[in-house]
Amino acid sequence: MKILLVSMNSIHFRRWSDQLRDSGFDLYWFDILDQGYAPSMSWMTQITGWKKGFLKKRGRSILKSKLPKLFNALVHKYDNKVEDAFANALQEIQPDLVHSFALYISASPILSVMLKNSIPWIYSSWGSDLFYYKNKPDYLKDIQAVLPRVNYMFADCKRDQQIANELGFNGTHLGVFPGGGGFDLELIENYKIPFENRKIIAVKGNHNRSGRALQVLKALEQLGQHIDHLEVIVFGATNPLILDFETDQIKNLTIKAILNHDQILELFGESLIYIGNSNSDGMPNTLLEAICAGAFPIQSNPGGATAELIENGTNGLLIEECEDVKHIQAIIHKAISNKTLLEGGVAHNTTHILPMLSRYKITQQVIKAYTSINC
Incomplete structure (x- = not known):
């Protein structure tokens, strides 16, 4: 063919x-x-x-x-x-x-x-x-x-x-x-550290037409001392609103620009929680890679797309209002305060979701x- x-x-x-x-x-x-x-x-x-x-x-x-x-005139005439x-x-x-x-x-x-x-x-x-x-x-x-x-x-x-x-x-x-x-599960396995050693919240740093990373950062900021024991790493940031974000409320905050694929897999393999927030995405590949790497997913759910994979409260948490900082804050707090939820979600994904993504x-x-x- x-x-x-x-x-x-x-x-x-x-x-x-x-x-x-x-x-x-x-x-x-x-x-x-x-x-x-x-x-x-x-x-x-x-x-x-x-x-x-x-x-x-x-x-x-x-x-x-x-x-x-x-230039535009020449493009129109000759290209x-x-x-x-x-x-x-x-x-x-x-x-x-x-x-x-x-x-x-x-x-x-x-x-x-x-x-x-x-x-x-x-x-x-x-x-x-x-x-x-x-x-x-x-x-x-x-x-x-x-x-x-x-x-x-x-x-x-x-x-x-x-x-x-x-x-x-x-x-x-x-x-x-x-x-x-699909995803190379054997490759991703090399980047994974044990669940009990994970202390990172990885945040997708897109803030643009569809990405809503700023709302996530503001939600984390309001959580204050509740996340002092964790490290927040924002990746893929290109918007100055994210790159220049400063706060005294998030004790351990690192903001990174574009990472290569190996760096992203390494981050996910060490992350306890992954957060992605968008007003229109379908099934984000980044979310799927984070799941494959053993991070507990928190993801927006525009039009019900993410709910096709994540059962809210079982193998992840869904953000239903991507602009609502208080809503996002409550969801993150639910995750960080419930170790059983996190462990159970990752175990469910490992057993039931990863084989589907091979x-x-x-x-x-x-x-x-x-x-x-x-x-």
Whole structure:
């Protein structure tokens, strides 16, 4: 089977596509943003270098910063349009399947081409793809235009399957899987320390369109001396509101910017509790990695997505009001004051959730889903 993958170069896409490395499929990747050749994905054919129509070697960044109006005029006049480049790739490759990752990035831009072809089209919904953007009129228009043409769909939560159905998708659901596929449980095991030695609360530091890390920090601040025996480590912070957060109420607070994957796994493997807070995420990959590493999860539950995996009070705690500091404070206090809850939650996840997240198991299921398609 010849599959043309359409995506930006992201960690989720690299992990997902790696599942197909030894599948026997003939794989091609159309780099929708033309970010350049990716050595980490050298094992599949890459369609890159299609965009630039002027200053192909150097000088574009300087021109863009110095003369933005001229740059935009030249882009409009000389750069190749994504529809034309994709149509050429489609004609040359003649794939059996096209698979787009994230609707507004990789599906909407090629819709005009796909409407002229009957090639089966798969769409992978990620994070805020449907739940957040369906509330934005311009994006909703794109969603309702794309979904009726899409034949198959992967999602990272059942919530988004339902939303897709409501907004025009009438194809076949191929399954609910983490956006980047499964997790290497043997690798993660190397980073885990015993439960009784864990003293860290790990906080996902995203504070942006969807992330709400500041509310978590304010909740921890109000807990004061109740968390003096613990260390709070915020990771992945990029917003100055988080990077520059100062307080005397959190005794042991460390704020870190972007960490590499090994550093994140090491942090999770030493963490007692993981906290992630968002107004629209699907099933966060970071949450799943924290669970795999033995941390007790506290996670927001937009649209009921997280409740598909976490039973509140059994194997984690759910934040139902991501903006409500007092609500978040009460949830964290419940966790830190109940060792039995934490131990029981981690034990439940180890027995019942980790086997479902195995890289090997999910890879087999994903390959089976692709092969079920009649081309």
